[in-house]
Amino acid sequence: MKKHNFYAGPSIMPQYTNEKVIEAIQDFAGTGLSIMEVSHRSKEFVAVMDQAVAMVKELLEVPSGYSVIFVGGGASLQFAMVPMNMLEKKAAYLNTGEWAGKALKEAKFFGEVVEVASSKDKNFNYIPKNYVVPADADYFHITTNNTIFGTELKKDPDVSVPLVADMSSDIFSRPVDVSKYSVIYGGAQKNLAPAGVTFAIIKNDVLGRVTRPIPTMLDYKTHIEKESMFNTPPVLPVFAALKTLEWLKQKGGVATMQKINQEKAALLYNEIERNKLFVATVPDPEDRSLMNVCFVMTDTYKELEKEFAAFAKSMGMVGIEGHRSVGGFRASLYNALPLESVRALVDCMKEFEKKY
């Protein structure tokens, strides 16, 4: 039976990426060796790294004055690297969920942290608005897509202090005005590559402003100067990232991807609205994530959740269980998920509704 992969991360990869990785595991760039066996300093791999950096810049139209790096440690290490490299006195954070909260917690190791707003009062089911960012903050940190709670900040905010964003789960899903940001980072395992590599897009002139000494591996400057080759980079995930970026370009880039993602998300949210059994956990359509669609069964049908989960599984749906802090269901509709899979889930919901 065909499987429809709705996992939140690690998650579905383009078929193109999977195939190219298989080829490279057998014979990487005509070397006669597996990509897992070659030096990261070989000219073949250095070319992969250079192209991956160039493709990120091209697809996101990264302006000059920015560097793109690939490092290890996940987005979670960036939670600490950002304040270590940028927080001198005070930083401002928007608390929109579990990941945002973890980022905020790490920043407290390095200085004063102001939580400008939080949506915790409603289990993070909305994006706070009308907050004030202190003008003397060293930076303002946001999480553009809240993977667990299914909310998304779809517009690049205008602020007067350097803007930092965790875009782990919506990078490359839509155009982004990079010039509004000082740092954009994320783990690759949602929309780009297998787990193990983290990307960061850094405006060069925001570095060098803190007085603390920074350990070499945790200093953005190290990775910028050594072009992500200070130590051994995650070779295979970087290769996979390059293939996903090539696939994205062939598809028409981030603007085309945004249209497809809007269509996919609309299909599922419309069915949730129409179907008497289900309700979306994020009430305001404006705040609803196009990447992670969270929904539960209405109070009347609450006891059917386990049955629907089993039914969906029997129809080939994989990974739709909601995160434990929200419950119900979460369907992740990342770039690589085809429209056909969303249709299959919608059909499954319709068929289940007929039973009741």
Ligand SMILES: *Cc1c(COP(=O)(O)O)cnc(C)c1O
């Ligand atoms: C998955 C995720 C993270 C954590 O990423 P790791 O690479 O596992 O550290 C952080 N932020 C967001 C928004 C995520 O979706």
